[in-house]
Amino acid sequence: MVSIRSIPSTPSSLTYCDLPWIIQHREDRCTLCGQCTSVCPTQAIYLTYRRQRMPNLDILKKKRGSTYRTFVGIRQHTNMANRCVGCGMCSMVCPNEAITPVPNPNDIRTRFHNNQKGQPLKRGGRKNSGATILDNIIFNRISMLTDPALDAGRHEFFENTILGRILPPEEYLKRKASGEWIPPTREIFPFIIGSMSFGALSPNMWLGLLQGAAYLNEVVGIPVVMATGEGGCPPWVLKSPFLKYIILQIASGYFGWDEIVRAIPDMQCDPAAIEIKYGQGAKPGDGGLLMWFKVSKLISKLRGVPEGIDLPSPPVHQTLYSIEESVMKMIQTLSMAWNFKVPVYPKISGSTSAKSVLNNLVRNPYASALLIDGVDGGTGAAYNVSLDTMGHPIASNVRECYLDLCAQGRQNEIPLFAAGGVGKNGNVAQNGMALIMLGASGVHMGKYIMQAAAGCLGSEKNRCNLCNIGLCPKGITSQNPKLYRRLDPDQVAQRVVDAFLAINTEVKKIMAPLGRSQSLPIGMSDAIGINDKAAAERLKIRYIC
Amino acid sequence: MCRLALKTAAEPFSPFNVLSAMEAMQEGYDGSGLGLVLRGVKFQDFSYKSEDPILSGIAHTEEAMNRLNLFMQDRGFKLKYSHEFTTDFSLIKAKDRHKYFVNVYKQPDSWNEFDKTGVEDELLLTRLNLRRNGEKHGGDLTVFSFFYDVIMIKEVGWPLGVGKALSLNDDRITARVVMAQGRQNTNYGINLYACHPFFIQGISTMTNGENTAFIPIKDWLTGKNFPGYTGFQSDSEVFTFILHYVVRHLKLPLMAYKHVITPLKTKELAVHPQGDFLLGLRNACRRLIIDGPNCVIGSMPDETCLMVMDHKKMRPATIGGKPGEWAMASEMCGVDAMIPDRDKSLDFQPMRENMIVVPPDRKELKIWSQFDPYPLHQAA
Structure with a gap:
C-alpha cells in the first residue's frame, strides 16, 4: 500500500468528475490557438504539456524499453476557485469545435466545498430550480x-x-x-x-x-x-x-x-x-x-x-x-x-x-x-x-x-x-x-x-x-x-x-x-x-x- | 345568439307588435325564451297612475303567491290592482307556473319621509328581499321588477308562443316602450333571472353577444357592495349595472356611459376638447371597460331609449322610425316588422363611437359621438 502522504489529497481535493461541469476537449481538433483559455472567466482551463509513454513492443528484438511522446492539451482545474462554471465561452470562441463543458450527470461534490475560507457561496442569477x-x-x-x-x-x-x-x-x-x-x-x-x-x-x-x-x-x-x-x-x-x-x-x-x-x-x-x-x-x-x-x-x-x-x-x-x-x-x-x-x-x-x-x-x-x-x-x-x-x-x-x-x-x-x-x-x-x-x-x-x-x-x-x-x-x-x-x-x-x-x-x-x-x-x-x-x-x- | 327589439312610441301599443319582430328575426337564434319590458304602461281595466310601483314576476305555487301577498301587506303596501292575464298554460313549456303577477301597489305611508332616491332604494330592497324569499323556498317565487311604470315578463319558450299564452295580443296591457329579447341563457342552464332584459331601479338593458370581460367587471361591481349589484346569472347583467352606476352613483349624463364602457384611445383623447377629464374617467372606471362583442339596447325611467355598440362593433344593430315612433333591433328585419312604413333610407347603424338616444319626446333620434364635446358642467 502506498503511504498516505504520497497521494495528493486534501479534504477539499476534487477530481474533474466531482465538478458540476466537465470540460470535454478533443485533442484531434484542437489547434492550440489558446482562445478558450484566455476567454475563460474563472481560468478553469489551462494549456498543459503531457508526456505519454510509448512502449517498444518489437517482439523480434530482444531489446525492451519505451520511448516518450510529448503532447499539448487543455485540462481543467479542480480547485473551487477555478472550477468550470459551464458558461460555454470556450465553445463559443473555439474555431474548431474542439472544446465544450458538459453538465456532470453524477455526484457533484462541489456543493460540500463551496464554503472555502468560511465564506458561504455568493452568486448572481436566481433560484436554481426548474419550472415555475x-x-x-x-x-x-x-x-x-x-x-x-x-x-x-x-x-x-x-x-x-x-x-x-x-x-x-x-x-x-x-x-x-x-x-x-x-x-x-x-x-x-x-x-x-x-x-x-x-x-x-x-x-x-x-x-x-x-x-x-x-x-x-x-x-x-x-x-x-x-x-x-x-x-x-x-x-x-x-x-x-x-x-x-x-x-x-x-x-x-x-x-x-x-x-x-x-x-x-x-x-x-x-x-x-x-x-x-x-x-x-x-x-x-x-x-x-x-x-x-x-x-x-x-x-x-x-x-x-x-x-x-x-x-x-x-x-x-x-x-x-x-x-x-x-x-x-x-x-x-x-x-x-x-x-x-x-x-x-x-x-x-x-x-x-x-x-x-x-x-x-x-x-x-x-x-x-x-x-x-x-x-x-x-x-x-x-x-x-x-x-x-x-x-x-x-x-x-x-x-x-x-x-x-x-x-x-x-x-x-x-x-x-x-x-x-x-x-x-x-x-x-x-x-x-x-x-x-x-x-x-x-x-x-x-x-x-x-x-x-x-x-x-x-x-x-x-x-x-x-x-x-x-x-x-x-x-x-x-x-x-x-x-x-x-x-x-x-x-x-x-x-x-x-x-x-x-x-x-x-x-x-x-x-x-x-x-x-x-x-x-x-x-x-x-x-x-x-x-x-x-x-x-x-x-x-x-x-x- | 340573442335577438333584441325595442320599440318606443308616443302612443301606447301592444307588446305583440314587438313580439312579431322577434318572429321576423327568428333565423339564427334558438327562440328558447322571452324577456319583455313594458314601460309607460296602460291597463285596459285600470286607470294606472305612474306614482304607484308595479311588482312583476311569477308565483310558481299558490303558497308562494299567498306568501307574497302577506309579505307586501306586512310592509304596508296596499294592493291597488292585480292584472289577471288570460293565460293558456298549455302553451307554456314549464309546468311549475301558478300565476304571472303584475301588481300595482300604493307604497307604505311610512315612506313619505324618504326622498326620491330613498324611496327607490326601498323599492330595490323590497324586490331583493322577495327574490331571496323565493330562493329560500326552492325558487317558488321569481320577481323581475318593482318600480314605477315598469312591467317585466320572462318565460321559457318561443317568444310568440309565450305572447299567445299570456294573451298579450288582447290589448289589455299596452305600453309606450317595449323591449324584447328572445333567448334564455341556454349556454349555462336555464334560469329565469339570467334572461335579458335586466333591471335595476328603473334602468333596463338587454344585450346580444358574450361579455368577455365579465369576471373583472363583476369582481369590481361586487366590491362596491351596493345591494342591487347581485345575481350575475348572466354575463350581460353587468351592462345594466354599469349604466346604473354611471347615472345613479356618479350622476353623470347618459353620454358618459359610452365613454365608460368603450373609452376612446389615448391618442384620440389627446385631441378631444375634454380629453383630460375623459382620460381620468377612463382610468377611474377602467374595470368597467367592456370588450364585446355586444350591442346594448336600453331604456331609462323617463322613457329615454338608447343603443350602443362595443368598440369592435361585431354585433351591429339598426335603428329606424319616424317622429313619434322608433324601433331598434339587432337585425334590420326586426325594425321592418315593428315600423314597416318608415323611410328606410334614414335607418342608422351606429359606429363604434356612437350612442343613439331617442329622448322621451320621440321627435328625432340623437346620434352622439364620443368625439363630440363632452358637457363637463354636468359632470361637476
Whole structure:
C-alpha cells in the first residue's frame, strides 16, 4: 500500500468528475490557438504539456524499453476557485469545435466545498430550480362561436396598463370638479424592464437597454419603461429627455441619490416613477450587494463611495420604524421632490406578509402601486442560501393580494405589479399574461431581458451565475472595460426591440382568442386553468386535466 | 345568439307588435325564451297612475303567491290592482307556473319621509328581499321588477308562443316602450333571472353577444357592495349595472356611459376638447371597460331609449322610425316588422363611437359621438 502522504489529497481535493461541469476537449481538433483559455472567466482551463509513454513492443528484438511522446492539451482545474462554471465561452470562441463543458450527470461534490475560507457561496442569477407554477397555467376560455375570436394581426389592441394610484370614480369626479390634486399616472406597456442597477450592469448593457426602450417608445410606439435598481443613474441620463422612460429606484443604501437630487433642477422631464425598494425576491430581508470587484472608478463616482470596496446595503431603510409612519414619510417626501407629479411606489419581496403591506398602502393616499418580487427573482449578487430558499412564489402572493383588493372593491386603485421568474423558462408573454389574469397590472422582468437582449449565459442549472464578481464573460454585468467592450450597446438595443416586439405579438395572440382587445385582461381569472388541483384551489382558478 | 327589439312610441301599443319582430328575426337564434319590458304602461281595466310601483314576476305555487301577498301587506303596501292575464298554460313549456303577477301597489305611508332616491332604494330592497324569499323556498317565487311604470315578463319558450299564452295580443296591457329579447341563457342552464332584459331601479338593458370581460367587471361591481349589484346569472347583467352606476352613483349624463364602457384611445383623447377629464374617467372606471362583442339596447325611467355598440362593433344593430315612433333591433328585419312604413333610407347603424338616444319626446333620434364635446358642467 502506498503511504498516505504520497497521494495528493486534501479534504477539499476534487477530481474533474466531482465538478458540476466537465470540460470535454478533443485533442484531434484542437489547434492550440489558446482562445478558450484566455476567454475563460474563472481560468478553469489551462494549456498543459503531457508526456505519454510509448512502449517498444518489437517482439523480434530482444531489446525492451519505451520511448516518450510529448503532447499539448487543455485540462481543467479542480480547485473551487477555478472550477468550470459551464458558461460555454470556450465553445463559443473555439474555431474548431474542439472544446465544450458538459453538465456532470453524477455526484457533484462541489456543493460540500463551496464554503472555502468560511465564506458561504455568493452568486448572481436566481433560484436554481426548474419550472415555475406560471408555466403550467394555460388560457382556456376560447372565443369561437358564441362570440367570435379576434384577429391578432388585424384588430386594434389596447394592451397598456396604468402605473399610478387611481381614485375611485366618485372621488375622481369630486376632485376634478373642485380642482384638487389627482394622483399622477403613467400609461405603460405591462412588461417592464425590472430593476437592474448601474453597477450591477455594465455601462454598455445599461446603455443598450435604454436605447432599446427609447426606440420602442419613440419609433415603435410601445411605451416600455425600465427601472434603474439601486445605484443611481448617470447624470447625462438624468438630464436627458430619456428620463421619462426610467423608473428611479431608491433603496436602503441610497446609492446615487446625491446625484439624482442635485440633477432635479436640470431635469427636462419627470421620471416614469420612483420605486422604493424595501425587499427583493432574490434575497428577501437582505439589502443590495455590489461586491468590490465591480466598484470601478465610474461606479464609485456615481455612488459617491471609494473605489474597490464592497457595497452592501442595509436590510432595511435607516429610517424605517413602521410602515404606517416611515413608508408614508418616504413616499410623501419623494412625491414632494417631484411636486406630486411622479408616481411613487414600494417594491417588496414576496412574503406571507405582503397583504398587510398592501392594506397599509391602500390607506396611504400617496402610494401609487405595489410591486411584489417573488422567490424566482434574479439578482446580481446574493448569498446562495437566500436565492434558493428564501421568499414566496409570486403567483399565489399576487393572487391573494388581488382578491383582497377585490373584497374591498379597490382593485383599480392600487395597481399590483408582479415580478420574480417571469420568463424563467422563456415563456415570458405566457408567464406575464398569467400573472395579469391572476390580478397583476403588469410584470417586471430582469433576468429574461439579460438573457434575451444580451445573451446572458446564466441558468437555473447554476450555469455561469458569476455576475457578483464582475467576470461576466459576455460583458453584461462587468465593470471591467476589457469585458464589457465585448457587448455592443447597439446590438443590445436591437435585441431589446426584438424581444418586446415578440412579446407584443404574443400578448395579442393570447388576448385575441379570449375575445379581449380593448383593455388588458387584469384579473380575468375565468380565462385561465391549471392542471394542479391544489394550485387551482389556492389560486381560485379552474382545475383542468 | 340573442335577438333584441325595442320599440318606443308616443302612443301606447301592444307588446305583440314587438313580439312579431322577434318572429321576423327568428333565423339564427334558438327562440328558447322571452324577456319583455313594458314601460309607460296602460291597463285596459285600470286607470294606472305612474306614482304607484308595479311588482312583476311569477308565483310558481299558490303558497308562494299567498306568501307574497302577506309579505307586501306586512310592509304596508296596499294592493291597488292585480292584472289577471288570460293565460293558456298549455302553451307554456314549464309546468311549475301558478300565476304571472303584475301588481300595482300604493307604497307604505311610512315612506313619505324618504326622498326620491330613498324611496327607490326601498323599492330595490323590497324586490331583493322577495327574490331571496323565493330562493329560500326552492325558487317558488321569481320577481323581475318593482318600480314605477315598469312591467317585466320572462318565460321559457318561443317568444310568440309565450305572447299567445299570456294573451298579450288582447290589448289589455299596452305600453309606450317595449323591449324584447328572445333567448334564455341556454349556454349555462336555464334560469329565469339570467334572461335579458335586466333591471335595476328603473334602468333596463338587454344585450346580444358574450361579455368577455365579465369576471373583472363583476369582481369590481361586487366590491362596491351596493345591494342591487347581485345575481350575475348572466354575463350581460353587468351592462345594466354599469349604466346604473354611471347615472345613479356618479350622476353623470347618459353620454358618459359610452365613454365608460368603450373609452376612446389615448391618442384620440389627446385631441378631444375634454380629453383630460375623459382620460381620468377612463382610468377611474377602467374595470368597467367592456370588450364585446355586444350591442346594448336600453331604456331609462323617463322613457329615454338608447343603443350602443362595443368598440369592435361585431354585433351591429339598426335603428329606424319616424317622429313619434322608433324601433331598434339587432337585425334590420326586426325594425321592418315593428315600423314597416318608415323611410328606410334614414335607418342608422351606429359606429363604434356612437350612442343613439331617442329622448322621451320621440321627435328625432340623437346620434352622439364620443368625439363630440363632452358637457363637463354636468359632470361637476
